[in-house]
Amino acid sequence: MRTEGKGRLGEVLFAGFLVAVGAGAVLYTGSWPLKAALYPRVVGSALVLASLACCLLAALDRGEKRAAAVELELDSDLPAPVVRARTLESLGWIGGFLVAGWLVGLIPAMVLLVLAYLRWVGRESWWFTGVFTVGTWAVLEGFMVRLLHLPIPTGVLTSLVVR
């Protein structure tokens, strides 16, 4: 019951956030010529109206049983605190990847992510982790750099060292 209430509050907040996004988008068009502003005003207003309806229906808790989307469900039998902790931890990994990418560059960050995740979360052996990491680096280097010649961004630290 408590979880349902929390879910409802979450949906009200989410729909409320979309109302704010829609309203903000419409207000932002104030100084634009009609040619550029008409389309965002129309769809922004539609977003406000539809999200307001969602907000109201969620607040009144009307029709949830029927409304369930044709969608995937996040299914986990784990206790809520574990789910919360692991979600935060996973977000930390993604955030850490971004920071590492900014510092050392995209490919080293990807290689670091594989190495660290396999070793510390997957608790794989050093042997498996090493082989998998070297393989990942070879594929990324071969595919992105040698074959496709993609301009891979270097990190801040790498640039400093090169300089």
Added chain:
Amino acid sequence: MVEALLDGLLRVLQPNALLYMLLGVFIGFWVGILPGIGGVTTLALMLPFVYGMEPVQAFAFLLGMHSVVATTGDLTSILFGIPGEGLSAALVLDGYAMAKKGEAGRALGANLMSSLVGALVGAAALALAIPVVRPLVLSFGSPELFMLTVMGIAFIASLSGRGARGLARGAAAGALGLLLSAVGQDPQAGILRYTFGQLYLWGGIDIVPAVVGFFAIPEILDLMVRRSSIAASVPTGRLVGVWEGVKDCFRHLGLTLRCSVIGAFIGIMPGLGGGVAQWMSYGHAVQSAKTPEERERFGKGDVRGVLGPGAANNSKEGGALIPTVAFGVPGSSAMAVLLGGFFLTGLVPGPDMLTKHLPVTYSMVWTLALANLVTVALCFPLLPYLARLTTIRATRLAPFLLLLVFVGAYTANNSWGDIVVALAFGALGYAMVRFRWPRAPLVLGLVLGDLAERYLWISVARYGWDWLGRPGVVVLLVLTLAVLVYPFLQEWRERRTAQLLHREVAHAD
């Protein structure tokens, strides 16, 4: 005509052309599997290689590659929930759900078979439509195309959830997608909209990183939290079932054929593209459910949700070739690149392709059919092994999947902005899944927003508001309203039937 058809087949079966087609199939297979590396980019990269080739060889190579990308792009959608092609995301909903239930083999079998049926229908549509398609394409002006985009979004919004609350969620998601498509330099006045001083956003939000992040990141987060395999707690023996999927295709042959026709039709319409074809056919598959209970199975692993998009994804290629070959009007961005192939081999699309070069046109029909037959034949022995990937521990799979997402997103524009967009859409997708909001209308809004705005402006500039009275527009408007009202009508009928049943039971007692 029959003579030209046979001549076309013989030309494709010549050793050189056949070898080029097989090379194209091989490249297309891997390009399709790697998320984000789109078929269009690969077509563009391979275009210079057709210099000096005969037209039949060039199109055997290019079309062979392109038609396979659509098929193999579906594999990662089903196995990992990561769309292999930016627009092949409709398969994630039921395909990945089937993989989670341990039915990856069945889903892959159903997908491959429906892809083959779709490709054959698309090729047949191309062969049959060449003489008659001109009046159809010419009767669809900007007003009708605008209404078609509106109908597409209404269709998905109304089918994504039931009742007033479901419809409101679908409409809000669709409107958000349309609004997000407004980001970037506006096509009419050149004003920068919602770019917040970021150069990356001038060109708008790229579909590939957005869709890859939107669908894949919530699934990967879920996997990282669960730390079990995708098909957790399912005995390995059950994972095969490839032939069951093939049989499913024939059990639901009517649906597969209808979705193939939808795909071919959408393909013919210039500019609407593959994403629309997939989602429209997915919507049709959901609509084909006879009871509410049956309908509730969609999104939780109903094989019909795999058959419909799989068929449409491939049949649209044949459809998209029709205006390209007949009028030089590309039906999609891939066809626009392919148009370059015509000029490189000294061909001019248009009436000549239907008279002087008719065998070359028919060789394209045969290439579409043969390339898909070859792909299906090559893929079937691999499917049981691919299905077993869903039993690998999440802690081993997660970093690999994250890499696929980041590489897939990054290769769209080779920019950090792509990765940021993928992550932002991943967060939005996660919130929507958590609150049980449908993601499909948002993607369709994002894909169709540009077109909707452009067609609306052309309609208003060309016809004023008189375009609203055009017969084609009125028909599509009525259909759109019917699509929106239908769920309420269906619900009212169900309630009434239940009441009557209840009264009859009470009366009998």
